[in-house]
Amino acid sequence: xxxxxxxxxxxxxxxxxxxxxxxxxxxxxxxxxxxxxxxxxxxxxxxxxxxxxxxxxxxxxxxxxxxxxxxxxxxxxxxxxxxxxxxxxxxxxxxxxxxxxxxxxxxxxxxxxxxxxxxxxxxxxxxxxxxxxxxxxxxxxxxxxxxxxxxxxxxxxxxxxxxxxxxxxxxxxxxxxxxxxxxxxxxxxxxxxxxxxxxxxxxxxxxxxxxxxxxxxxxxxxxxxxxxxxxxxxxxxxxxxxxxxxxxxxxxxx
Amino acid sequence: xxxxxxxxxxxxxxxxxxxxxxxxxxxxxxxxxxxxxxxxxxxxxxxxxxxxxxxxxxxxxxxxxxxxxxxxxxxxxxxxxxxxxxxxxxxxxxxxxxxxxxxxxxxxxxxxxxxxxxxxxxxxxxxxxxxxxxxxxxxxxxxxxxxxxxxxxxxxxxxxxxxxxxxxxxxxxxxxxxxxxxxxxxxxxxxxxx
Numbered sequence: 001x002x003x004x005x006x007x008x009x010x011x012x013x014x015x016x017x018x019x020x021x022x023x024x025x026x027x028x029x030x031x032x033x034x035x036x037x038x039x040x041x042x043x044x045x046x047x048x049x050x051x052x053x054x055x056x057x058x059x060x061x062x063x064x065x066x067x068x069x070x071x072x073x074x075x076x077x078x079x080x081x082x083x084x085x086x087x088x089x090x091x092x093x094x095x096x097x098x099x100x101x102x103x104x105x106x107x108x109x110x111x112x113x114x115x116x117x118x119x120x121x122x123x124x125x126x127x128x129x130x131x132x133x134x135x136x137x138x139x140x141x142x143x144x145x146x147x148x149x150x151x152x153x154x155x156x157x158x159x160x161x162x163x164x165x166x167x168x169x170x171x172x173x174x175x176x177x178x179x180x181x182x183x184x185x186x187x188x189x190x191x192x193x194x195x196x197x198x199x200x201x202x203x204x205x206x207x208x209x210x211x212x213x214x215x216x217x218x219x220x221x222x223x224x225x226x227x228x229x230x231x232x233x234x235x236x237x238x239x240x241x242x243x244x245x246x247x248x249x250x251x252x253x254x
Numbered sequence: 255x256x257x258x259x260x261x262x263x264x265x266x267x268x269x270x271x272x273x274x275x276x277x278x279x280x281x282x283x284x285x286x287x288x289x290x291x292x293x294x295x296x297x298x299x300x301x302x303x304x305x306x307x308x309x310x311x312x313x314x315x316x317x318x319x320x321x322x323x324x325x326x327x328x329x330x331x332x333x334x335x336x337x338x339x340x341x342x343x344x345x346x347x348x349x350x351x352x353x354x355x356x357x358x359x360x361x362x363x364x365x366x367x368x369x370x371x372x373x374x375x376x377x378x379x380x381x382x383x384x385x386x387x388x389x390x391x392x393x394x395x396x397x398x399x400x401x402x403x404x405x406x407x408x409x410x411x412x413x414x415x416x417x418x419x420x421x422x423x424x425x426x427x428x429x430x431x432x433x434x435x436x437x438x439x440x441x442x443x444x445x446x447x448x
Contacts, residue, residue: 001373001374002411004371067268074273074432075433075434076392076394094265096269096272098433121301121302121303122368122396194366195361196366196367196368197371250372
């Protein structure tokens with residue numbers, strides 16, 4: 001049976017990981033390659049690297065970083081941040097990235113999803129959607145959740161699928177950083193609506209939250225950042241917990 | 255040992271070559287028929303779409319080169335699918351080493367397509383190391399090769415399918431050994447020892 005995936009997310013700025021990292025046995029927490037290798041060893045199923053560098057100039061260094069990651073990491077990984085054209089994607093995939101994620105640029109230009117899927121295949125195109133509840137609607141936001149758009153979560157996710165996205169990475173801005181659990185209801189609705197995998201993001205605070213995302217939210221994968229970086233949840237322990245609860249999961253350290 | 259990776263428009267050549275580097279293996283990435291034919295072992299990677307890729311191989315004459323190889327050849331992912339007779343992906347005639355039709359997964363219940371993630375290997379008689387029994391390896395694909403007499407490992411998703419095959423000197427895996435952590439490294443090592 002296909003296992004549920006646990007995905008640590010690393011924010012990258014100018015080639016270094018940002019956000020505080022308090023992680024055992026890491027000599028240099030700013031080195032994304034070393035941090036990624038530690039996660040891979042612990043049994044992470046996949047990794048996401050989000051480039052939050054401010055300028056395009058700095059983004060050019062991303063492909064060389066991707067190459068460094070691919071050289072040392074023996075599990076799949078996704079790269080996102082500032083990708084807005086097929087020309088941005090080619091060098092990242094050629095450098096060894098397995099998937100790229102697009103977000104604001106796809107909201108501005110939905111045709112981008114079609115173009116990327118056609119050029120590189122759906123399996124490597126992840127549509128990242130940041131949404132928060134406004135009134136009765138889950139409204140899509142851009143610019144790190146600051147700017148509301150006229151798009152709604154469910155119709156946008158469905159459109160993304162029809163245009164050729166191979167996976168949806170759904171972050172609830174309402175839950176992100178709260179450690180109060182993933183946004184279960186919209187997750188379950190998304191998973192009922194779509195026939196491509198959905199990654200849950202935003203709100204992980206304890207092991208039970210991951211179980212809820214998989215069991216109640218029907219998510220295919222769950223992503224988190226700080227709780228892993230700060231060692232609040234250790235991946236092998238999380239995986240044994242989920243396994244004991246009957247979730248189909250690849251053992252840590254396998 | 256001389257190892258050649260067939261250079262064509264496959265998306266995972268870089269990842270495959272990094273995996274070999276990690277194993278400390280020397281290799282050449284080449285589309286030169288002479289270099290491919292004279293290698294001790296050949297890797298045929300693959301990420302992409304079947305018809306475009308087959309056209310590319312035919313235009314370069316690489317289809318005939320692959321068919322003529324007598325040394326161990328390992329097809330990976332699309333590489334394995336192209337070793338079959340035909341693919342439902344854009345109705346493509348392929349190399350025909352394995353007399354099988356590559357079929358498309360139809361989403362069923364909460365099982366989505368692509369089949370993306372880690373899934374278990376059930377070994378049947380074949381070339382895979384016994385230590386790989388029930389181990390998880392990484393898959394990303396929307397098309398699959400049905401279980402057949404040449405199947406060396408079966409994985410279940412929507413229906414049972416061939417995760418690995420072998421016929422004579424042709425070895426094939428549907429998953430990505432280059433992205434499958436230690437289990438994947440064992441697959442590559444086993445092939446390189448073959």
